[in-house]
Amino acid sequence: MKRVSLTQYLVEEQRLNNSIPAELRLLIEVVARACKTISHAVGKGALGEVLGSAGSENIQGEVQKKLDILSNEILLEANEWGGHLAAMASEEMETIHPIPNRYPMGEYMLLFDPLDGSSNIDVNVSIGTIFSVLKAPEGMAAPTEQDFLQPGSKQVAAGYAVYGPQTVLVLTTGNGVNCFTLDREMGSWVLTQRNMQIPADTKEFAINTSNSRHWYPPVTRYVDEMLAGVTGPRQKDFNMRWIASMVTDVHRILCRGGIFMYPADKRDTEKPGKLRLMYEANPMSFIVEQAGGASTDGKQRMLDVQPTALHQRVAVFLGSKNEVERVTRYHQE
Known part of the structure; x- marks a missing residue:
C-alpha cells in the first residue's frame, strides 16, 4: 500500500476542498514537527532527566512538571518564526504570546495545551498535546486576548498528538478526521486512518x-x-x-x-x-x-x-x- 505523508495529505486536501491555504499548511506542519520533538523528549523519560516537578505553578495554580515547561517552550519556539501566526496562547501561560517584532506576522492564531495529562508523566501512561487554530479577526493590529475569544465553531483546524506505545497525530480541518502515525525510524507522519467515525451508541x-x-x-x-x-x-x-x-x-x-x-x-x-x-x-x-x-x-x-x-x-x-x-x-x- 502506498504511504501518504502528512504533507502529501495536506496538499491533496487543498486541491480537493480548497480548505488548507499554504500558510495553514505550514502552521500544521510546524505544530506536527514540534509534537515530534515533544514525543522524543517524552520517550526518553528519566534518561533525558525530564521527569518530576519543576517546582513552579502555572496560571491555573497547578504544579508544573519539567515536561510541561519543555513542551510549552518547544511549541513557542517552533511557531514563532514562520510568518504564519499573529499570536499564540497556552494553557501554561497567563496571557497571549505575540509574535516577536523581528518576525513577520501571519493571519492565524494558535492555542495549545502543550502536555495534557501531566499526572501520568512519571508513571509512563499515555499523555498528549492538544491544539486549536483560529483566524485573526479582520483588520487586527496588535493582537489582544479579546481577539482569541471566538466560539469553537470558528476554528479552522484542531488536533492532538498522543504519546503512547505509538505516537499519533489526529487532525481535522473541517472535512472529517484523520489519524497519522509517527514512523520513528523515518521521522515522518504517515496517514493510517481516514475519516474516523465515532459510533452513535456505546457501552x-x-x-x-x-x-x-x-x-x-x-x-x-x-x-x-x-x-x-x-x-x-x-x-x-x-x-x-x-x-x-x-x-x-x-x-x-x-x-x-x-x-x-x-x-x-x-x-x-x-x-x-x-x-x-x-x-x-x-x-x-x-x-x-x-x-x-x-x-x-x-x-x-x-x-x-x-x-x-x-x-x-x-x-x-x-x-x-x-x-x-x-x-x-x-x-x-
Whole structure:
C-alpha cells in the first residue's frame, strides 16, 4: 500500500476542498514537527532527566512538571518564526504570546495545551498535546486576548498528538478526521486512518467517580442508570474507563466509541467545570463533531459557547452522539 505523508495529505486536501491555504499548511506542519520533538523528549523519560516537578505553578495554580515547561517552550519556539501566526496562547501561560517584532506576522492564531495529562508523566501512561487554530479577526493590529475569544465553531483546524506505545497525530480541518502515525525510524507522519467515525451508541463511559458525592443530580442520575446494568433502566451493562489524561480518553472514544464527562460539581460553585474551553474543550469538540459525535457543556453545544476569558473553564460531555444527547437532556429536564 502506498504511504501518504502528512504533507502529501495536506496538499491533496487543498486541491480537493480548497480548505488548507499554504500558510495553514505550514502552521500544521510546524505544530506536527514540534509534537515530534515533544514525543522524543517524552520517550526518553528519566534518561533525558525530564521527569518530576519543576517546582513552579502555572496560571491555573497547578504544579508544573519539567515536561510541561519543555513542551510549552518547544511549541513557542517552533511557531514563532514562520510568518504564519499573529499570536499564540497556552494553557501554561497567563496571557497571549505575540509574535516577536523581528518576525513577520501571519493571519492565524494558535492555542495549545502543550502536555495534557501531566499526572501520568512519571508513571509512563499515555499523555498528549492538544491544539486549536483560529483566524485573526479582520483588520487586527496588535493582537489582544479579546481577539482569541471566538466560539469553537470558528476554528479552522484542531488536533492532538498522543504519546503512547505509538505516537499519533489526529487532525481535522473541517472535512472529517484523520489519524497519522509517527514512523520513528523515518521521522515522518504517515496517514493510517481516514475519516474516523465515532459510533452513535456505546457501552463505555469515562468519568472520575471519586467526585460522585459532589455531582449535581443529572450526572448522578445518568451514571447510576449505567451502573445499574442489564437489570436497570438502560437494560445493558456499561464499562467504565478513566485514564485521567483527556487526550487519551478522547482518542479511545474516537477509535471505538464512548462518552467522556468532566462535569461541574458542588465543590466550588463559582467554577463551571475543570477543563479549559479554549485549550481542551473546543479543539476536542471540533474533532468529535467532525467524527460524527456530539459535545455539550450539559446545556448547549460546546462549539456555540461564547468565550469570555482566555482561561475559562467549562463542563464537558462529549463522544457517542446518543449518550451525549441523553445526559444533556437530563440537565435540561
